[in-house]
Amino acid sequence: MSILDGKVPGGPIETKWSNYRVDMKLISPTNKRKLRVIVVGSGLAGASAAASLAELGYQVDCFCFQDSPRRAHSVAAQGGINAAKNYQNDGDSVRRLFYDTVKGGDFRAREANVYRLAEISNSIIDQCVAQGVPFARDYGGLLDNRSFGGAQVSRTFYARGQTGQQLLLGCYGALSRQIGLGKVQMHSRVEMLDLVVVEGKARGIITRHLVSGRIARWAADAVVLATGGYGNVFYLSTNAMGCNVTATYRAYKRGAYFANPCFTQIHPTCIPVAGEHQSKLTLMSESLRNDGRIWVPVQPDETRAAADIPEAERDYFLERKYPAFGNLAPRDISSRAAKEVCDEGRGVGKLGRGVYLDFSDALARLGKGSIAGRYGNLFEMYEKITGENPYQRPMRIYPASHYTMGGLWVDYNLMSNIEGLHVLGEANFSDHGANRLGASALMQGLADGYFIIGDTLGNYLGSAELAEVDINHAAFADAENSVRAGIKRLLEVNGRRSVDSFHRELGNIMWEYCGMSRNAQGLRKAIDLIAELREQFWREVRVPGTNESFNVALENAGRVADFLEFAQLLCYDALSRDESCGAHFREEHQTPEGEAERNDEAFSYVSAWQFTGVGSEPIQHKEPLSFDNVALATRSYK
Amino acid sequence: MKFTLCVWRQLNSDEPGSMVSYEVDGVSEDMSFLEVLDLLNENLVVRGEEPIAFDHDCREGICGMCALVINGVPHGPEPVTTACQLHMRKFTDGQTITVEPWRAAAFPVIRDLVVDRRSLDRVIQAGGFVSVNTGSAPDANALPISKDAADRAFEAAACIGCGACVAACPNASASLFVAAKVAQFAALPQGQPERLQRAIHLVEAMDREGFGGCTNHYECEAVCPKGIPVSFIAHLNRDFLKAALMSREVRDVPPAVEAEE
Incomplete structure (x- = not known):
């Protein structure tokens, strides 16, 4: 085990980033032209990075596995993006956004990174507006905000329920412009399958072209991974079908450390599983919780329809347990509470894994028109998927795997322990600690890509000795x-x-033993079960066809093979973090009321894992976390 | 439920393709159309056959990757719905369903139901953006934009780039796609400096890629999963005409200008 240095610059937190930038090495325009950078991924982080680096003058190769960079899964983010503009004059500030994010992450994020994120948030909104992103506006023509995800100020900028799509199209526009200018070479339907490390530095990647099967080598002066999260390790998740861990996991196998993999976020408001055939889960925006009331029947094994259950026989469990926040309690807390009532046999729907999200009070209070105005598109989407009309009967929702806070370890420069390997967005671990707040993922992806990597990568390239x-x-x-x-x-x-x-079976193991709540015994069992399943995979899997063709079974097989190794790493991390914090809930560590019990004495650190071989226990390294600008507090939403 | 699927199978862009029939049993009405293809593929793989290739990713109607002509209609029978959001309760038990790829000269078939839509990306690369470098933006509220204009821009920007409009058009025109992009920026003050060049460059790129012209069939609007109206094409035509009548200086500006240091 070693102690990792996050390379956080000195000085007060408010000036760390600006002072650090002044001291960075610069590269002259003529020399930038000679430097080549590989960007893998074209979501918010990847596309913004590829475009910004090309604008600076680097030669950029950008890769995505989809048919177009515009399809990266950032496109599906619904809610919005936070910024500390304080346009609403409600007392917001960089410091408050910083504080909320650190607290929301349950004090397991690196303070200096989070402060920088809050600081940059305002420039992101400026940039996106200049690109023509159609954010919601009020009648005076100024930008509108809403409150979101446990925040007490209105700092979330949004474009109806399609904020991610609109921000991604902004990045895609910027990227397309650079492609048109010949500054970015775009490689779509190409998947990264290995990282090439030369003399300790990341110098290239190996790819497979998904149409022809051609295996190719790409050399560069630096590699940027912006390949998203690993939520699909649970098989069912809100992620797109193609989301996978392959790029980051294969970098891990080449020596990059994987940090806090057990920090996985479960989102409380998804449409429940309908049956064995289910291929993915659909998120219903968290904003629904503003007007919907969540309940289950008081009696287990209730058979009556929702409307026939009298008020006295309903349990509004979030309002009961968390009177101050009620139905708006944070994601991890709401998710666990829903699981608990379903475990008691009080879940609703065919499979008993669901809770009601009931709009009847809001419909009576505000009328159908105004509810339709707020949530019309979500109600329609719900009806499309379930065939039930939520104006007439309550929605059914259940938690699902949504976002992963863990990722490759990076220092303050967003560089991993392998020099020249930079990791952005959901693919890194840095800013959300043990739990991400709503509307913070878009902010982080764009901060990394537009406003950080251009500086820190320049500093690296300006000072590194590159053979x-x-x-x-x-x-x-x-x-x-x-x-x-x-x-x-x-x-x-x-x-x-x-x-x-195999993927489905892996998902069942992970959801059962390493999902919303975890314990040592279950995690050990999961580690063994995964090993068995992996062996079985290599004995019994069928991958028809050849490499030299468009072979979807082969693509998928490679990704699932990686998940079958990675899942064990996730469980090892969950086992070693013998405390509850944020989304990581260890049953051994809870208060008498069933709330998460953090252990700052023993676990105020980042776990970064080093690969030692398939199936063998990885080596743990630690980056200690210190909190000099916020007081450690117990999260309470009662 | 049980269905007969007639699916277009084609090994690659060089080989001819044909329709092949498959029986699928054990379908539940809660399944999405793509999940039925998943089920069929799983059966095929176990039998040692290669699965049917089809594009899909988010499965929540926003990434624009799924692209199936179902019973002759791009994205199938449900209006304003992508194929991935189409559920089997919309079909009748025992029905025969045909599944084909987008068909257009600008969208060559890659395999089975997968087509190459990079032509749409190249159209955007010709000018479907506001030219603004990272870091040079003024404060976001420095430029008020009326709610109407912002809403209109949003309506146009909702396009998911799936290409259903092209697949439905007898001319395989990408006019609705181009018009949506042009209209988004034409509605906003940020889009004004490049407004006329944008219209010219996008339409020229569309022609170059082999898409046809618009002759007002309105099929595009009928199948658009995001409900983008054909009225945007009228806006496009207006801007295009205006640009065409402008002096050569406006017309001849290359797609993008970059100052050399």
Whole structure:
């Protein structure tokens, strides 16, 4: 074990970033043109980084597995993006956004990163508006805000329920402009399958073209990963079908440390699972909790329809347990409370895994018109999926895997322990601690891509000693051979089970033992079950077809094979963090009322794990966390 | 429920394709259309056959990746709904359902139901943006924009770039797609400096990519999963005409100008 240095600059927190920027190495425009940067991923973080780096003059290669960079899963974010503009004059400030984010993360994030994020938040809104992002406005023509996700100020900027889409289209526009100018080479339907490290520095990647199967080598002076999160380790999640851990996991296998993988966020308001066939879960915006009341029947195994259950036999459990925040309690707390009542046999819906989100009071109070004005599109979406009309009967919701706070370890420069490997957005671990607040993910992705990486990557490239390396270097041949061997192995198993059936089974294990609540015994069991399942996978999986074609089964097999290794790492981390904090709830550590009990004495650190071999326990490194600008407090939403 | 799916199978862009029939049993009405394809694929894989390739990703109607012509209609029978949000309760048990890829010269088939839509990206690269470098923006509230204008811009910006408009058009025109992008920026003050060039460059790029012209069939509007109205095409035509009548200086500005240091 070693102690990791987050390389946080000195000085007061308010001036760390601005002072640090002044001292950074600059690179002249003529020299920037000679430097090549690889950006993997084209979501908010990747596209904003690729565009901004190209504007600065670097040669950029950008990769995405979708058919177009505009489809990255940032597109699906609904709620909004936070910024400390204080346009509403309600007492917001950079400091308050910083404080809320650190507290929301249950004091497991790096203070200096969060402060910088809050500081940059305002520039993001300026940038997006200048690009023509159609944020909601009031009748005076100024930007509108709403309150969101446990905040007491209105700091969330939004574009109806499609904020992520509109922000991504802003980035996509900026990226498209640079592609048109020839400054970015865009490679769509191309997947990264390995990282190439030369003399301790990240110098390239190996990719597979998803249409032709061509394996290619790409050399560069630095590599930026913006490949999103690993929520699909649970199989069912709100993530897109293609979201995967492969890029970050394979970097981990090449020596990059993986930090806090057990910090996974479960979102309370998703449409419940309807049956065995389910392929993904759909989020219903958290904003519904502003007017919907959450309840379950008092009696277990209730068979009556919602409307037939009298008021006295309903349990509005969030209002009962958390009178101050009620139905607006934070995501982790609301999710656990829903699981609890379902575990007691009081869940609703065919499979008993759901709670009611009831709008009848709001409909009586405000009328159908005004509810339709606020949530019309969400009500329609709900009806499309479930066939039930939420104006007439309560919605059913249940928590689902949504976002992952953990990711590759990075220092203040967003560089991993491998020099030249930078990690942005959801793919890194840095800003959300143990729990992310609503409307903070978009903020972080864009802060990293637009406003941080341009500076810190320049500083790295300006000071690093970079040997001449091209794709003929032995390290490229080595990485390519290992990619080819992996593909060959998948194609040769020739068993009888589909890739999906393994993924589904893995998801069940993870949800059962490493989901909303966890305990040591269950985690140990999960580690063994995953190992067994992995062995079975390599004996029984069937991947038809060849490498040299558009082979969706093969693509998916590679991703699931990585999840089958990564899931164990997640469980090891959850086991070693013997405390409850944020979204990580260890049953052994709760107050008599069932609330999470944090242990700051023993666990005020980031766990960063080093790969030691498939199936063997990884080595833990620690980055101690100190809180000099906020007082450690117990999160209370009662 | 039980269905017969007639699916377009094509190995790659060089081989001819054909419709192949499959029986799918054990379908529940809660399943989405794509989940039925998943189920069929799982059966195929277990039998040692290659699964049907189809594009999909978010499965919540926003990424624009799914692209199926179902019973002859892009995205299927439900109005304002992407194929991924279409559920089997909208079909009748025992029905035969045909599934085909988008068909347009500008969208060559890659495999089975997957087509290459990079032509749409290239149209955007020709000018479907506001040219603003990172870091140079003024305060976001420095420029008030009327709520009407912002709402109109939003309505146009809701396009998910799926290409259903092209697949539905007898001319395989991308006019609705181009018009939506042009209208978004035309509604906003940020879009004004490049407004006329944008109209010209996008329409020229559309022609270059092999999309047809608009002859007012309105099929695009009928299938658009985001309900984008054809009235935007009228806006596009107005801007295009105005730009065409302007002096050569306006017309001949290259797609983008970058100052060399």
